[in-house]
Amino acid sequence: MKRYAIGLDNGGTVTKAALFDLEGREICVAAQKTPVTAPQPGYTERDMETLWQANCSCIRQVLERSGVSAGDILGLAVCGHGKGLYLWGKDGRPAYPGIGSTDNRAWRVVEQWYGDGTFERAYPQLCQQLMACQQAALLRWMKQERPEVYGNIRYVFSAKDYIRFRLTGEAWCEATDISGSGLMDVKNGRFDRGLLEILGIGEVYDMLTPLKGSCDLCGHVTEAAARETGLLPGTPVAGGMFDVDACAIASAVTRPGQVCTITGTWSINECIADHPVTGTEVAMNSLYAIPGYYLLEESSATSAGNLEWAIANCIDTKGLTGGALYDYLAGLAGSVAPEDSEVYYLPFLYGSNAHPLAKACFVGMTSYHTAAHMVRAVYEGVAYSHKTHIDKLLSAVPKPERIRMAGGAVNSSFWVQMFADVLDCPIETVSGVKELGALGCAMAACVAAGVYEDYEQAAAKMVRINPPVCPDPERHAVYERKYQKYRAVSRALDAVWPEFTV
Numbered sequence: 001m002k003r004y005a006i007g008l009d010n011g012g013t014v015t016k017a018a019l020f021d022l023e024g025r026e027i028c029v030a031a032q033k034t035p036v037t038a039p040q041p042g043y044t045e046r047d048m049e050t051l052w053q054a055n056c057s058c059i060r061q062v063l064e065r066s067g068v069s070a071g072d073i074l075g076l077a078v079c080g081h082g083k084g085l086y087l088w089g090k091d092g093r094p095a096y097p098g099i100g101s102t103d104n105r106a107w108r109v110v111e112q113w114y115g116d117g118t119f120e121r122a123y124p125q126l127c128q129q130l131m132a133c134q135q136a137a138l139l140r141w142m143k144q145e146r147p148e149v150y151g152n153i154r155y156v157f158s159a160k161d162y163i164r165f166r167l168t169g170e171a172w173c174e175a176t177d178i179s180g181s182g183l184m185d186v187k188n189g190r191f192d193r194g195l196l197e198i199l200g201i202g203e204v205y206d207m208l209t210p211l212k213g214s215c216d217l218c219g220h221v222t223e224a225a226a227r228e229t230g231l232l233p234g235t236p237v238a239g240g241m242f243d244v245d246a247c248a249i250a251s252a253v254t255r256p257g258q259v260c261t262i263t264g265t266w267s268i269n270e271c272i273a274d275h276p277v278t279g280t281e282v283a284m285n286s287l288y289a290i291p292g293y294y295l296l297e298e299s300s301a302t303s304a305g306n307l308e309w310a311i312a313n314c315i316d317t318k319g320l321t322g323g324a325l326y327d328y329l330a331g332l333a334g335s336v337a338p339e340d341s342e343v344y345y346l347p348f349l350y351g352s353n354a355h356p357l358a359k360a361c362f363v364g365m366t367s368y369h370t371a372a373h374m375v376r377a378v379y380e381g382v383a384y385s386h387k388t389h390i391d392k393l394l395s396a397v398p399k400p401e402r403i404r405m406a407g408g409a410v411n412s413s414f415w416v417q418m419f420a421d422v423l424d425c426p427i428e429t430v431s432g433v434k435e436l437g438a439l440g441c442a443m444a445a446c447v448a449a450g451v452y453e454d455y456e457q458a459a460a461k462m463v464r465i466n467p468p469v470c471p472d473p474e475r476h477a478v479y480e481r482k483y484q485k486y487r488a489v490s491r492a493l494d495a496v497w498p499e500f501t502v
Contacts, residue, residue, distance in 0.1 A: 003074045005445040006062065007438030008055055009243060010080035010159045012036070012044075012100055012265045012305075015051065017058035018438035019066050022451055024462025026433050027068070030061035036100060042107070044100035048086060051098060051159075052166050059229040070232045075445035077214075077238035078167075079246035079437045080160030081266075082180050083131065085138040088155040088165065096149045098159065099138055102265065102301045102350040106137035109144075111356075113137075113199070122198045125185040127276040127285040127294075132356070136182030139201050156183070156207045160240050167229075168219030168237050171209040176242040176295070179286040183208065186285055186294075187276060214241040214289040215447040215455070238441075238448035244268045244297065245289040246440025251404040251430055252459040254290060259393065259400040261386055261419070263407035265305035265350060269298045269389040271397055281392040289444070290455055296396065298389035301351030303382050304408035306360065309349055310378050315371050323411070330414035333376040338478045343373045344489050345381035353388055354490045357497040363489050379415055380479070383422040384486045390423060402426045402468050406436045413469075421475040422483065426468035439463075 002021065009016045015034050019027040032054045037045050055078075063070060081101045089095035099105075110132050113119045119130055130137060135156060142150045157165065158177040165171050178184055183204065185192040193205040212218050221235040241249070248260045248270060255272070262268035272293045276285035284297035311317055311325075320328050343364045352358035362377060390403075403425050409415040410429045420427045433439050443458040452458040 005442035006076035007441030009437035028066035048094035077240035077441035170219035250439035263409035267303035300353035345377035
């Protein structure tokens with residue numbers, strides 16, 4: 001009897017379920033958009049019940065479309081966007097709308113923490129910078145601005161921990177996600193009430209659930225969840241992981257020295273180490289999906305989501321979709337040589353890695369310029385944003401021989417080549433799988449079920465890497481000159497952003 005695993009991926013705007021066989025072949029995928037609301041500038045919210053129903057719908061669809069029996073599913077796991085905040089109330093219901101990873105409402109909290117010495121006192125345990133979209137800052141904001149909500153909190157969840165709770169009825173904090181929340185003593189791998197008291201939210205200690213690993217068994221599908229998903233009651237559910245860990249695991253990043261870049265709404269740039277790397281430019285240390293390793297992360301919401309916005313608002317794509325759309329955009333961008341375009345795009349629609357209040361903009365536009373220049377500028381701006389983060393990573397670790405790449409940009413061979421040229425490093429992508437986050441979850445389910453001993457063995461069986469795309473030295477020289485101009489434009493605008501509203 002053939003067996004399968006399901007991976008659920010809860011991104012910032014889309015929920016996906018993917019069915020894999022035990023060799024990592026992607027059998028069937030279902031996706032559903034989850035509406036995002038912005039009730040005020042800087043807010044990003046989702047209805048938590050709608051999110052749960054989207055997961056149920058996607059699971060039902062992959063079972064129905066694939067024809068695979070629910071009895072052949074050996075297990076499933078969930079990944080999701082990190083940061084943000086999903087609260088379960090003492091009344092047995094969501095306590096507040098789910099808050100997304102691009103939410104900036106708590107920026108003043110973080111500003112205060114950096115200004116009054118709180119960050120310096122917490123950093124030796126946190127091993128990471130603090131951000132407005134992290135659970136720690138959002139909970140401090142909730143305590144100040146929504147005390148009636150704060151007083152009703154039973155569980156503090158990340159997106160994927162909430163979905164797993166709905167599947168199993170069991171409340172756990174999986175380590176990869178929660179260790180990037182600002183709530184955890186990352187150095188020692190535990191929760192600490194004293195650390196939370198430094199942040200002014202000591203009572204949150206009692207809202208945090210016990211820790212589990214990404215491939216630990218975290219319960220079984222309940223009767224109620226089975227009715228909504230089509231799964232069998234009792235189907236095992238593994239811990240799952242932060243989506244950036246899932247993409248790295250699905251890219252066979254299993255040992256120190258490997259670097260992975262992920263192009264989604266967020267620009268994620270990461271490598272793994274056997275110890276936290278502190279006192280450097282690296283912003284984030286968290287616990288990796290492989291026990292004993294730490295994930296070194298440089299990230300911001302400045303990546304391929306900017307292209308989706310441009311397609312929706314600026315570029316006539318002639319109704320094209322899928323590969324035809326990427327080919328058309330690559331043709332537009334490629335019709336302008338990099339040395340012939342001095343239009344720059346700061347990819348700060350959803351956040352910034354330059355200034356906390358920075359906004360997206362095109363700089364250098366004249367009546368001469370066309371949609372082709374704008375598309376090229378967006379492609380380049382996203383690549384430059386990734387380079388900003390990768391340069392910080394490489395200030396602490398050696399430059400890798402190759403970089404593994406995942407996310408939306410890998411759908412465009414033109415964009416992958418641009419990344420290789422900008423970064424001056426060969427780029428590798430995963431073959432035959434579009435939903436890497438879901439594959440990472442399926443690998444977790446397989447390890448939890450005992451099919452594979454660990455992630456390294458699972459990667460050897462389930463992941464296939466394409467030949468590298470190598471950089472062109474002449475184009476790299478052009479892009480390096482342009483990158484310095486991009487950085488100069490970004491720095492020049494830093495003094496302007498405080499004049500803007502959030």
